[in-house]
Amino acid sequence: MPKFIIKTGKYQGKKLKLPDRDITVGRDLECDIRVSDTDVSRMHCQIKIRDGKLFVDDLESRNGTFINDIAIETETPLQTGDQLRIGPMVFELAGTKTRIKKPSNLEPDKAAPLSDDDISSWLSEEVSEEEASSAGDTTVIPTSNIPPTGVPPAPKPPKKKEYHSVAEEAADIIKKHWERVAQQKQESE
Numbered sequence: 527m528p529k530f531i532i533k534t535g536k537y538q539g540k541k542l543k544l545p546d547r548d549i550t551v552g553r554d555l556e557c558d559i560r561v562s563d564t565d566v567s568r569m570h571c572q573i574k575i576r577d578g579k580l581f582v583d584d585l586e587s588r589n590g591t592f593i594n595d596i597a598i599e600t601e602t603p604l605q606t607g608d609q610l611r612i613g614p615m616v617f618e619l620a621g622t623k624t625r626i627k628k629p630s631n632l633e634p635d636k637a638a639p640l641s642d643d644d645i646s647s648w649l650s651e652e653v654s655e656e657e658a659s660s661a662g663d664t665t666v667i668p669t670s671n672i673p674p675t676g677v678p679p680a681p682k683p684p685k686k687k688e689y690h691s692v693a694e695e696a697a698d699i700i701k702k703h704w705e706r707v708a709q710q711k712q713e714s715e
Contacts, residue, residue, distance in 0.1 A: 530617035565613035
């Protein structure tokens with residue numbers, strides 16, 4: 527069952543499970559997903575499921591239907607991670623992302639030759655998000671105490687003087703002004 531993650535509005539972050547049938551989206555009470563906004567047409571678009579894949583078809587809506595901020599004009603497929611925008615609402619298609627998996631025939635101490643078929647199957651394998659996160663091939667190095675290489679640390683801004691009243695602040699500004707005037711006069715002599 528496909529799921530959308532709602533990215534905007536009061537239900538932001540919630541998941542929306544889609545039934546295994548065609549779904550209409552719009553303002554009309556007859557729509558399966560109802561978006562009550564004047565930027566959404568009564569019958570705005572239709573989401574179709576065919577052969578396990580999701581497609582979106584704009585129903586000649588006034589303001590258009592967008593996938594990844596590109597207006598669609600014909601029935602368009604949705605891929606995992608794509609964002610569907612209907613008026614002010616944005617939905618992201620949830621699911622398993624494709625990730626490149628290391629070939630299983632490589633041993634760390636031997637350089638095994640790979641055929642074109644091995645490489646092709648290796649690149650086309652899909653890995654679930656659980657496998658990807660447990661692969662252990664990512665190392666996080668804390669950078670809080672490590673300065674960037676070759677870049678001097680940024681100077682800290684001077685600490686601002688705190689004033690107890692507006693009059694005290696004004697007096698300090700006037701004092702600094704006259705100090706600058708005296709310094710400029712001294713430099714010009």
